Structure formats: structure tokens, C-alpha cells
Amino acid sequence: MFRDLREFLAKLEENGQLVRIKDSIYPEPTIREIGRAATDLPNGPAVIMDNIKGMKDMKVALNVHGSWANIALMMGLDKNTTVQDQFFNFLEAWDKYPGEIKNIDSAKAPCHEVIVKDNINLFEHIPLFRINKWDAACFLSKACVITKDPDEPDNFDTQNVGTYRMQVIGKDQICIQALGFHDIARHITHAEEQNKPLPIAIALGNDPVLTFMASTPVNYDLSEYKYAAAINGIPMELTKALTCNLDIPANAEFVIEGEVQPRVRVPEGPFGEFPGTYSGMRLQSVIKVKSISYRKNPIFENLFMGRPWTEIDYLMGLNTCVPLYKQLKETMPEVHSVNAMYQHGLTTIVSTRNRFGGYAKSVAFRVASTPHGISYCKNIILVDEDVDPFNLEQVMWSLSTRVRAEKDVIVIQNTPGMPLDATSYPAGMGNKFIVDATMPTAPDGLLRDSKLIDNPNSKPFEKVIADLQKAALGK
Amino acid sequence: MKCVRCLKDTAGLLTKAPDGSGAWEMYACSRCNFTWRNTEEDDVIKPELREKSFQFTQEPEDLQILVPIPALRK
Numbered sequence: 138m139f140r141d142l143r144e145f146l147a148k149l150e151e152n153g154q155l156v157r158i159k160d161s162i163y164p165e166p167t168i169r170e171i172g173r174a175a176t177d178l179p180n181g182p183a184v185i186m187d188n189i190k191g192m193k194d195m196k197v198a199l200n201v202h203g204s205w206a207n208i209a210l211m212m213g214l215d216k217n218t219t220v221q222d223q224f225f226n227f228l229e230a231w232d233k234y235p236g237e238i239k240n241i242d243s244a245k246a247p248c249h250e251v252i253v254k255d256n257i258n259l260f261e262h263i264p265l266f267r268i269n270k271w272d273a274a275c276f277l278s279k280a281c282v283i284t285k286d287p288d289e290p291d292n293f294d295t296q297n298v299g300t301y302r303m304q305v306i307g308k309d310q311i312c313i314q315a316l317g318f319h320d321i322a323r324h325i326t327h328a329e330e331q332n333k334p335l336p337i338a339i340a341l342g343n344d345p346v347l348t349f350m351a352s353t354p355v356n357y358d359l360s361e362y363k364y365a366a367a368i369n370g371i372p373m374e375l376t377k378a379l380t381c382n383l384d385i386p387a388n389a390e391f392v393i394e395g396e397v398q399p400r401v402r403v404p405e406g407p408f409g410e411f412p413g414t415y416s417g418m419r420l421q422s423v424i425k426v427k428s429i430s431y432r433k434n435p436i437f438e439n440l441f442m443g444r445p446w447t448e449i450d451y452l453m454g455l456n457t458c459v460p461l462y463k464q465l466k467e468t469m470p471e472v473h474s475v476n477a478m479y480q481h482g483l484t485t486i487v488s489t490r491n492r493f494g495g496y497a498k499s500v501a502f503r504v505a506s507t508p509h510g511i512s513y514c515k516n517i518i519l520v521d522e523d524v525d526p527f528n529l530e531q532v533m534w535s536l537s538t539r540v541r542a543e544k545d546v547i548v549i550q551n552t553p554g555m556p557l558d559a560t561s562y563p564a565g566m567g568n569k570f571i572v573d574a575t576m577p578t579a580p581d582g583l584l585r586d587s588k589l590i591d592n593p594n595s596k597p598f599e600k601v602i603a604d605l606q607k608a609a610l611g612k
Numbered sequence: 613m614k615c616v617r618c619l620k621d622t623a624g625l626l627t628k629a630p631d632g633s634g635a636w637e638m639y640a641c642s643r644c645n646f647t648w649r650n651t652e653e654d655d656v657i658k659p660e661l662r663e664k665s666f667q668f669t670q671e672p673e674d675l676q677i678l679v680p681i682p683a684l685r686k
């Protein structure tokens with residue numbers, strides 16, 4: 138659907154989901170204030186700022202994925218599509234893997250319109266800014282980072298495209314946070330075992346689906362590029378990097394190329410992170426930049442991350458749900474949908490048919506034993522299949538009318554936990570809290586008044602009333 | 613010059629506003645990798661006003677390493 142960021146921004150603008158701030162602003166603190174405001178508004182729009190002091194003719198885009206309306210438009214849906222319908226749409230697109238790759242000649246690739254290889258100073262080309270007040274420096278928070286396993290330089294599918302936080306520490310030096318379980322950590326380790334620099338490319342301002350897939354946990358040997366093509370419904374256009382053998386998105390706004398220095402670690406952080414708290418300082422790997430290239434009139438897209446919810450929660454919401462759903466569905470076809478949008482699934486709501494008395498609790502045990510759920514899913518709520526787990530009013534209705542505390546609430550102590558979760562103690566240990574809010578079924582004892590009120594055939598009138606409402610506004 | 617976060621004399625000019633307007637200057641510390649712009653809020657760029665918990669008082673080499681440096685292959 139969208140070959141690049143620009144096509145998506147045009148789509149957002151057509152739908153009233155993009156605004157431009159023309160006022161002259163200082164990078165700090167104003168950019169973060171604007172980012173916070175955009176994400177707090179209902180159906181928050183993307184925002185472009187192009188009048189930043191000291192950065193004439195440079196553009197910053199924030200909140201591009203920062204509302205359900207924007208995510209729906211990215212999937213080619215109407216901007217008012219419910220989140221559950223967006224989830225089902227994403228599931229369907231996910232199964233179209235692999236999509237097609239199209240290679241573009243490097244000299245014709247838009248991302249190579251302007252090339253800088255000498256006297257590199259990132260600040261001369263990119264309008265960098267401090268995202269949160271106590272961050273250590275300017276961070277790139279929404280980049281697609283591309284690396285290959287140095288042991289398999291010709292394997293396209295293990296080439297990794299991921300989003301990692303990166304701290305700009307100099308004119309041509311960037312720290313990158315790799316965690317032990319990240320795919321990129323494997324590539325860095327293999328290069329360091331041979332004392333070799335690891336070629337790396339950082340693509341900023343990409344088509345929205347590639348950015349979305351770069352933050353989705355996909356299996357190590359599946360290609361994020363092919364997933365992006367499948368979900369986007371058009372071939373993924375790639376070109377060769379200027380300084381190494383990496384495949385990079387041909388239509389990126391900026392591409393920074395460089396090398397991860399082997400066996401070097403430097404201070405990085407703090408940085409305001411996804412749980413809504415700052416993560417501390419650590420020693421991390423460092424990249425030496427060798428080239429920067431960009432399109433004419435480039436747009437610097439970055440992500441504001443604050444106390445949830447902010448853009449990252451929209452960006453990572455559905456792509457945490459889908460892998461979990463796939464794993465449950467393999468053995469439990471009764472599962473209807475999964476809402477694991479709360480801090481990567483620390484709280485997860487599953488709607489399922491309660492096939493026989495107590496069955497929903499077995500679904501919870503399965504959630505707690507999926508690869509993702511083992512450490513992440515600590516609060517697990519079960520609702521019936523006719524309850525939309527993305528509709529919290531319906532979930533609260535289920536809790537209010539179907540939970541018998543003595544039978545339906547379970548705490549399993551001393552299980553694995555998620556170390557970044559502040560309640561995990563010692564870090565890595567936790568508990569499972571299960572609430573079964575499904576309607577009890579035989580042979581379990583049934584609820585006293587359990588005959589539901591029938592829903593009348595109201596759908597056709599929704600359109601009639603909505604049209605009348607629009608007409609009333611028009612007067 | 614003195615770093616506003618680690619207070620050591622290890623900082624210097626990093627860059628100036630790229631449009632030549634002189635709207636701001638940016639500084640960087642080569643020891644703790646903190647950077648700041650001279651136009652930021654006072655409680656970010658004045659050491660005496662910064663929140664104590666965000667000052668850097670350790671030695672850099674004492675920080676935790678998240679991805680350990682592996683042994684070299686034979």
C-alpha cells in the first residue's frame with residue numbers, strides 16, 4: 138500500500154490524521170511537549186514540525202503510528218475500525234508471508250539522492266533532539282537497524298531488521314543498546330569472537346509497515362522485509378548499502394551506515410523506556426559512522442515515549458498479540474482473540490469458548506507456558522468468546538458479573554517473571570495471577586441468572602443514525 | 613570544560629546550529645557520553661539544579677555490561 142513514509146503521510150493527511158506545526162520552536166523541551174500532546178488526544182494525529190530553531194529547512198515527524206486511527210490506515214482499513222477487527226486483519230495479512238522483494242539499483246535509490254562520506258556530522262543533516270528530560274543525549278528511537286550474521290553473510294533471511302534505542306554520542310558515533318536476547322546481539326557476538334567490526338545500517342523514516350515489523354518479534358530465520366512486503370501488499374523495495382553488503386530500504390528518508398566497533402563498550406543511558414520509567418546507565422556497543430545518505434528534503438521520523446500510553450504502545454500493541462494468539466491456537470482452537478497490549482503482555486486478556494467446566498483456566502495455563510508468556514504474561518484474564526477483549530467496558534462487565542472469587546481467582550507463586558518489570562523480585566521471578574471471567578459451564582455449577590439479553594438486529598440502524606448525526610452537524 | 617552530569621573536565625563543544633544562525637551550541641562529555649544544548653531548561657544543564665539521581669558519580673568501567681565481550685575464536 139505504502140512505498141515509503143511520504144505516501145503514508147499523504148494518506149494520514151487526507152484522513153485528517155496529520156497536522157503541521159509552523160511556529161518557531163526550540164528543540165527542547167517543545168518537541169517532547171508536542172509529542173506528548175499528540176498521543177494524548179483521541180485519534181491523535183501525526184505531527185510534522187519544520188520550523189525548529191537552528192535547524193532551518195529540517196523536518197521532524199512524530200506520532201506517525203500514534204493512534205488506532207493511524208494504525209488502521211496503515212493496514213488499509215477505515216480509520217474507525219475497532220481494535221479487534223484490526224487484530225483479525227493483521228492475522229490474515231501475517232499468513233501471507235513471504236512477500237516479494239524488489240531490488241533497486243543503488244544509483245537510482247531515493248535514499249541515495251544525497252551522499253555524505255567525508256567530514257561526517259550527524260547534527261548537520263538530522264534535526265536531533267532530547268526525547269525525555271533525563272535522557273543522556275539525543276536518541277534515535279524509531280530506526281530500522283539492519284545487520285547480518287558475519288557467519289552467514291549470504292543468508293538473506295537471517296539478515297536482521299530491528300528497532301533498538303541508539304544514543305548519538307558524537308558527530309559520527311552512536312551507541313546501540315543490544316540486550317542478550319536480541320537478534321542483533323548474536324551478530325555482534327559472532328563478529329567480536331573474530332575481532333571484526335560488524336557492518337550496520339540505520340534506516341530512518343521508512344514505510345510504516347516496515348517500522349511496524351521491525352518492532353515485531355519474528356523467528357530468527359524469517360525475514361522482516363518479507364513480512365513487511367506481505368502485510369503491505371506490495372513488493373519491498375531494497376537497495377545495496379554504500380559501504381557494505383547489507384540490503385537497505387531503498388525509499389528510506391535517511392540511511393546511516395557504519396561499523397560496530399569490536400570488543401568496545403562505552404557508557405549509555407539513561408533513557409525513558411517503555412514501562413514509563415527511565416532505565417539506567419550501562420556499558421554498550423558503539424558504532425563508528427562511515428556514511429550518511431538521504432532523500433532530498435528528508436523527514437526525520439522519531440518516536441516520543443512517555444508514561445503509557447504513548448506511540449510505542451500503539452506500535453507494539455497488535456504485534457505482541459499475534460504471535461501469542463498463533464501459539465495458543467495451535468493446541469486450543471477454542472481461543473477467539475488475544476489482547477496482550479499492556480506492557481508487552483504483562484497483562485493479557487484472552488477471549489475463549491469455555492468448552493467445559495474449568496476449561497478457560499487451562500487456556501490460562503497455556504498462556505503462561507507459551508515462549509512469550511513464560512516470563513511476560515503475569516496477569517491473565519479470561520473472557521468468553523462473545524466478549525471483545527480489546528473492549529475494556531466489556532471485559533469489566535465480565536469481571537463484574539461472572540467472577541466467583543473463591544473459584545475463579547488463582548495466584549501461582551514463584552514463577553518466571555520479566556526482569557524489567559519493577560514488581561519482579563528477585564529480578565526474573567514473579568507470580569501468575571489468573572482471573573477466569575468466563576461463564577461457568579457444566580459440570581461446574583452454573584450461575585443463577587445466566588440467560589443473556591438477546592442483542593436485537595441493530596447493525597443497519599447504526600449507519601442510519603450515524604448518517605443522521607453527520608447531517609445534524611452539517612446544519 | 614566541565615560536564616554538567618559527571619562534573620569532570622572532559623566535555624567540549626560538539627556542534628553548533630547547522631543553519632549558521634547561532635541559535636544554539638551543543639556540548640558533549642567524552643567520559644560519560646552526556647550531551648546538552650545551551651538552550652535547554654536550567655535544571656537539565658546547570659549541575660547545581662539537576663536532580664541528584666541523574667548525576668553520574670561512578671567510574672565508567674564500573675557500569676554493568678549487558679552483552680558480555682566473548683572469548684576470541686581460536
Ligand SMILES: [Zn+2]
Pocket residue numbers: 615616617618619620622641642643644645646
Ligand atoms: Zn560527563
